Ligand SMILES: NC(=O)NCCC(=O)O
Ligand SMILES: [Zn+2]
C-alpha cells in the first residue's frame with residue numbers, strides 16, 4: 122500500500138520547494154512532482170514538514186508523591202493532534218532501583234504509545250552498580266543520561282556524582298543532559314519564604330531566581346568540559362543560563378540549550394494571579410521568568426545559540442496541585458504543552474517573523490533529531506526516512522481551550538491563546554494518525570526507537586584534549 126501527499130510545499134530545515142511525497146509502507150519512497158499512490162492526502166495550500174519531536178516529556182511519571190496524568194496513550198495522542206510524531210521521555214529510577222528495572226517499568230508504560238518514543242535515563246545516585254549498568258542502558262539504545270542539579274533530598278546529584286558519571290558517558294559515547302538549578306540554594310530559599318509566611322505559588326518563582334539557574338548551567342558546562350563530553354541543558358529559561366551556553370559555544374564547547382514553549386511565551390506574572398489554582402497550575406521548574414528573558418530566548422533560537430524547543434510535558438491535575446495549598450514547596454512541579462508546542466511556536470514564531478519556516482522545522486524537529494542521533498530516520502523529508510510527517514495548514518485557526526484538548530489534564534496553561542497554523546493531517550510511520558480534529562492512531566502502535574551512541578563526538582573531544590593537554594617540558 123502506498124500513500125501520496127499531493128500538491129503541498131515541502132519545508133525542511135534548509136529548503137522550501139513544491140513537491141509531492143510518496144510513502145510506501147512506513148517510509149518515504151520519493152519526493153518529487155507528479156507522484157501517485159493508492160491513498161491521496163490533499164496538501165493544497167499546506168506545508169509538508171517533518172513531524173515534530175519533543176525531547177522532554179514526563180508521561181505517567183511518579184514525582185513529588187503523585188503521578189502525572191498523561192500516560193503514553195493520552196500523551197502521544199495529544200502530541201499527534203498537535204503535529205508531534207515522536208517524544209523522548211525520562212526514565213527515572215526510584216532510589217536504589219536498578220537502571221534496567223526502571224527501564225522495564227518504562228517499557229511497560231510505553232506499550233500504550235500511539236506515536237514513536239525513546240528514553241533518556243536519569244542518574245540520581247552513583248555507585249559501582251550504576252557505573253556498570255550504564256553500559257547496559259547504552260546497549261539498549263538509550264544514549265542520553267539525565268542529571269538533576271535541583272530537587273534536593275530527592276533526585277539531586279552533587280558535583281562529584283555528576284563528574285564521575287559524565288566521565289562514564291565519555292567512555293560510552295553517551296551524552297549527559299542536566300536540569301540546571303543550584304538545588305542547595307533553592308532549598309534554602311524555599312525554607313526562607315515559608316518561614317516569613319510567603320507560602321503561595323509566587324514563592325515558587327522567588328525561590329528559583331535566574332542566577333540560581335545560571336550558576337548551575339556554568340557548573341555543568343565546566344564539569345562536562347573536564348570530563349570531555351558534549352552537554353545538553355534542558356529547559357533553559359533565562360538570560361544567565363543562556364549566557365553560559367553562548368559563552369561555552371563561543372569557546373568551541375559542544376553545549377546545547379533547550380528553551381520550552383512555556384518559557385518563550387508565558388511570564389512570571391502568572392504566579393501573581395489572585396486565583397491560587399491559576400498560579401499553582403503554572404508551577405514548574407525553572408519557573409516562568411520576567412518578560413525580558415523571553416526576548417533573549419527567542420534571540421537564541423534565531424541566532425543558533427539555542428537549538429531545540431521542547432515542552433517538559435508533566436501534567437498534574439488541579440487536585441494534585443492542591444497538595445501544596447498551604448506550602449508551595451509541595452505543589453507538584455510541571456505543566457502541559459505537548460499538543461500546543463507546534464501551533465504556539467508557529468503562531469508566536471513564524472507568524473511574527475521571529476522564525477523562518479525552516480527555522481521552525483529545525484527547532485521543532487530536525488535539530489534534536491541530529492543531536493540525539495535520530496537523523497535522518499526522524500526529522501527529515503527524504504527518501505528512506507520514516508514517514509513521520511505533518512501537513513500543516515497555515516490558515517487554520519483555533520483558540521486553545523482545556524475543553525477541547527486531547528490531553529487528560531483539566532486545564533491548559535495556554536488557555537485563550539489564538540493560534541493560526543495547525544496540522545491538517547499528521548502521519549506516523551506512514552499511517553494517518555490525526556486528521557482534521559480526530560486522532561486515528563491506536564494505542565500500542567508507537568515503537569520504541571533505539572539510538573546509537575555518539576562515539577565520533579567523544580573521540581573528537583578526547584583527541585582535542587590530548588592535543589591541548591599540558592605537556593612536560595623536555596630539558
Ligand atoms: N519541570 C518540572 O517542573 N517538572 C518536571 C521535572 C523536571 O523536568 O524538572
Ligand atoms: Zn527539570
Ligand SMILES: [Zn+2]
Pocket residue numbers: 177178179433435
Ligand atoms: Zn522535565
